Amino acid sequence: MMNIRFSRKQLCIPYALFLICFVVLPLAVIVYYAFTDGSGRFTLENLLSFFSNGNTIGTLCYSLVIAAVVTAVCLLVAYPVAYVLARSGLKRGPVILMLFILPMWINFTLRVTALKEILTVLEGNLSLHPFLNTVIAMTYDYLPFMILPLYTTLLQLDESLLEAASDLGAGPAAVFFRVTLPLSMPGIVSGITMTFLPAMTNYVILDMIYNSTYIMGSLIGSYFNIYDWNNGSMISLILFAVICIVTLITGRGDRNNAENRGAIL
Amino acid sequence: MTAERKTERIFCRKTGTVGRNRFRFLAGAAALMVTVSFSLQGRMLTVSAAEPSESSALAQTGKTGEKITLRIANWEEYIDEGDWDEEEAIELEDRENTVILGENSMIEDFEEWYLENYGMEVEVEYSTFGTNEDLYNQLTLGNDFDLVCPSEYMFMKLIAEDRLQPLSDAFFDTETEENYYVRGVSDYIRNIFDTNTINGEPWSRYAAGYMWGTTGIVYNPEKITREEASHWSILADPKYRGQVTIKDNVRDSYFAALGILHEQELLDPEFLNADDRLERIAELMNRTDEETVAAAENILKQMKENAYSFESDSGKADMVTGKVLANYQWSGDAVYTLDQAEIDDYYLAYAVPEECTNIWFDGWVMLKDGINGSEAKQQAAEAFINFMSRPDNVVRNMYYIGYTSVIAGGDSDLIYAYADWCYGADDSAEDTMEYPVGFFFSGDTSDPDYVITAEADQAERQLFAQYPPQDVLERAVVMQYFDQENNQRINQMWVNVRCFNLSSLTRQDWAKIGIGVILVIAAAAVFFKRDDVFRKRKIQN
Numbered sequence: 001m002m003n004i005r006f007s008r009k010q011l012c013i014p015y016a017l018f019l020i021c022f023v024v025l026p027l028a029v030i031v032y033y034a035f036t037d038g039s040g041r042f043t044l045e046n047l048l049s050f051f052s053n054g055n056t057i058g059t060l061c062y063s064l065v066i067a068a069v070v071t072a073v074c075l076l077v078a079y080p081v082a083y084v085l086a087r088s089g090l091k092r093g094p095v096i097l098m099l100f101i102l103p104m105w106i107n108f109t110l111r112v113t114a115l116k117e118i119l120t121v122l123e124g125n126l127s128l129h130p131f132l133n134t135v136i137a138m139t140y141d142y143l144p145f146m147i148l149p150l151y152t153t154l155l156q157l158d159e160s161l162l163e164a165a166s167d168l169g170a171g172p173a174a175v176f177f178r179v180t181l182p183l184s185m186p187g188i189v190s191g192i193t194m195t196f197l198p199a200m201t202n203y204v205i206l207d208m209i210y211n212s213t214y215i216m217g218s219l220i221g222s223y224f225n226i227y228d229w230n231n232g233s234m235i236s237l238i239l240f241a242v243i244c245i246v247t248l249i250t251g252r253g254d255r256n257n258a259e260n261r262g263a264i265l
Numbered sequence: 266m267t268a269e270r271k272t273e274r275i276f277c278r279k280t281g282t283v284g285r286n287r288f289r290f291l292a293g294a295a296a297l298m299v300t301v302s303f304s305l306q307g308r309m310l311t312v313s314a315a316e317p318s319e320s321s322a323l324a325q326t327g328k329t330g331e332k333i334t335l336r337i338a339n340w341e342e343y344i345d346e347g348d349w350d351e352e353e354a355i356e357l358e359d360r361e362n363t364v365i366l367g368e369n370s371m372i373e374d375f376e377e378w379y380l381e382n383y384g385m386e387v388e389v390e391y392s393t394f395g396t397n398e399d400l401y402n403q404l405t406l407g408n409d410f411d412l413v414c415p416s417e418y419m420f421m422k423l424i425a426e427d428r429l430q431p432l433s434d435a436f437f438d439t440e441t442e443e444n445y446y447v448r449g450v451s452d453y454i455r456n457i458f459d460t461n462t463i464n465g466e467p468w469s470r471y472a473a474g475y476m477w478g479t480t481g482i483v484y485n486p487e488k489i490t491r492e493e494a495s496h497w498s499i500l501a502d503p504k505y506r507g508q509v510t511i512k513d514n515v516r517d518s519y520f521a522a523l524g525i526l527h528e529q530e531l532l533d534p535e536f537l538n539a540d541d542r543l544e545r546i547a548e549l550m551n552r553t554d555e556e557t558v559a560a561a562e563n564i565l566k567q568m569k570e571n572a573y574s575f576e577s578d579s580g581k582a583d584m585v586t587g588k589v590l591a592n593y594q595w596s597g598d599a600v601y602t603l604d605q606a607e608i609d610d611y612y613l614a615y616a617v618p619e620e621c622t623n624i625w626f627d628g629w630v631m632l633k634d635g636i637n638g639s640e641a642k643q644q645a646a647e648a649f650i651n652f653m654s655r656p657d658n659v660v661r662n663m664y665y666i667g668y669t670s671v672i673a674g675g676d677s678d679l680i681y682a683y684a685d686w687c688y689g690a691d692d693s694a695e696d697t698m699e700y701p702v703g704f705f706f707s708g709d710t711s712d713p714d715y716v717i718t719a720e721a722d723q724a725e726r727q728l729f730a731q732y733p734p735q736d737v738l739e740r741a742v743v744m745q746y747f748d749q750e751n752n753q754r755i756n757q758m759w760v761n762v763r764c765f766n767l768s769s770l771t772r773q774d775w776a777k778i779g780i781g782v783i784l785v786i787a788a789a790a791v792f793f794k795r796d797d798v799f800r801k802r803k804i805q806n
Binding site: 057061126128213219222224226 | 396398401402405507508513569572573574575576579588752753756759760761763764765766767768769
């Protein structure tokens with residue numbers, strides 16, 4: 001018995017090493033750089049300058065807006081798709097799901113390049129609608145990440161709960177809003193996390209789709225490009241904080257719902 | 266015949282893209298990952314710092330037969346990798362009727378040549394980099410290279426930071442047969458490397474040129490006149506809104522903005538005829554005072570509104586596919602763009618603004634840390650520069666890369682013969698012109714030995730881009746490396762241009778945002794109060 005427990009612990013070692021080398025240590029280095037100046041002295045200047053600079057605040061707002069819009073659009077598009085695929089018992093359901101997931105097998109730069117050509121045909125000139133194009137490209141890119149968790153959650157939905165709701169007199173709308181939607185909350189939350197966070201930083205898509213305004217990712221990159229690791233690290237750290245806040249908020253919504261589910265049961 | 270040759274040259278070019286900044290967008294892909302590698306390399310720094318003293322101690326013993334390891338870093342796709350087809354052989358009409366064919370990679374050939382000529386074995390560890398900044402970061406984090414090939418502003422920075430090993434006296438001895446660089450480099454380039462100084466030291470003390478060129482505008486002559494394309498202002502011209510691309514780096518864009526800012530002065534007849542015109546252009550285009558930077562910021566913001574994109578590599582493809590009409594480009598990439606378009610029978614041209622142009626170089630420099638006092642290593646590094654400057658190898662590299670070498674050939678007429686092979690019109694061609702290239706090859710434009718009889722349109726196309734005429738070089742200035750303070754000012758300006766600033770929103774915008782937020786809150790309120798809503802309905806039912 002002892003022996004087995006011992007070896008289980010050992011199995012964690014590779015992951016622990018990975019975690020230390022690639023998560024904890026880099027984070028420590030970022031924190032070090034964020035709170036020092038060029039000559040290595042402790043300073044809060046980087047933190048203060050982030051919040052006193054119209055550019056950095058503006059970029060943070062711009063990134064948040066892009067991420068929020070992309071996430072909202074993804075959710076609105078993905079939910080009906082996932083619902084239909086999971087609930088309506090389509091014969092070819094899995095095949096259709098496959099069609100949505102298939103693009104993920106192709107590298108996203110290739111997909112965005114293809115999308116660029118399509119948008120050029122539709123719009124004539126890409127540079128006229130940089131924000132719209134960015135939202136379209138990111139929605140296209142992250143849609144599968146939204147559909148998949150929603151699909152899995154909706155698939156596992158207990159049919160009897162819905163039947164019970166109907167039997168007790170709830171109309172279709174009430175069944176959806178009072179039972180289906182709350183129960184699919186975990187899927188929504190994980191979908192949002194998987195879309196919102198990368199949408200804030202993926203500046204490669206912006207570059208490729210010719211939106212020349214910086215988002216958080218490109219702002220950090222620009223600081224590292226001019227060897228200003230201190231300010232770059234501080235912005236990374238602030239982005240990290242924003243991500244933590246978003247995760248906490250969505251996570252809490254999730255937990256609340258878990259309680260709700262208990263209430264329903 | 267010529268047309269065939271040209272297409273042959275185009276088709277045979279090995280790879281899809283030749284970009285100086287190809288992987289730029291991947292460069293800092295995510296700051297987290299960057300920092301990961303920083304921290305790792307930083308940790309290794311302590312380990313590797315101990316190594317060189319050992320290895321150099323070995324090398325310093327200087328025993329013949331000792332194997333030297335030469336660590337070289339160069340741009341991606343910036344050296345001939347050999348493996349040409351038989352049909353690719355270039356039959357030149359020089360004095361010896363040389364046939365050029367790259368069988369092995371340049372690196373292999375060098376190792377063999379070094380053993381034959383110097384009686385020592387050398388092993389080259391060849392790596393590539395995507396941007397000057399990547400290279401610099403790598404140099405900062407560890408002792409990884411002995412010989413590198415950055416652009417002029419980066420080697421100026423390295424000279425200023427005292428990190429480079431001066432070239433030895435032996436390297437400059439023109440009597441030595443193997444000193445192909447000093448024997449072959451164009452006088453025009455040699456002069457620039459001798460007269461440009463940083464901290465009182467000329468470039469040539471540390472750097473040997475590799476490729477060079479100008480910056481200018483690639484344009485579609487059917488839609489844009491050459492006159493329009495010959496001014497920096499085309500990049501901010503509302504007439505071509507959404508149809509021009511700009512470089513996604515602060516130095517090139519700043520230069521163009523200054524070109525627009527000082528347009529009137531630069532084109533003033535008195536200025537044009539001034540004896541010290543070149544010095545005056547250089548002074549104007551290297552200004553970094555607050556007033557100038559602020560003015561440039563406004564122009565760049567205008568350019569951002571007007572441009573199709575800020576690009577570091579995609580501009581070439583967008584130009585070839587016709588998405589844009591004009592493209593701010595380095596001459597080497599301009600040649601590539603024109604070649605690519607030509608495959609589809611789409612004819613583009615290249616113009617250098619009348620105001621001025623930025624002459625750029627990529628050059629070989631040795632790292633002090635890397636060489637670490639080892640004479641054997643320095644000898645190998647200098648031999649590598651010379652091997653790359655040997656006329657037949659210059660032709661191989663130029664054929665493979667498509668850029669223009671700084672080497673004119675000296676006693677050898679091979680490089681001129683290659684230019685003639687590329688651009689010389691064939692006897693049956695009707696519309697030809699005499700294009701003098703003596704300025705580069707012999708220092709004298711009117712030198713009758715260096716006149717290429719080319720098809721007439723080449724005066725505005727590839728030949729013009731590869732070997733600019735004298736009047737272009739008379740307005741070609743070096744953009745200096747700026748010191749810390751000025752650099753910071755320009756970089757801050759660039760961030761201002763690129764970032765979304767809340768202060769740029771008008772009152773109307775704020776009103777729209779306000780309405781939007783209220784709507785969202787209202788929607789949320791309705792959603793969360795839906796229970797009440799449903800209940801009421803139920804009662805009504």
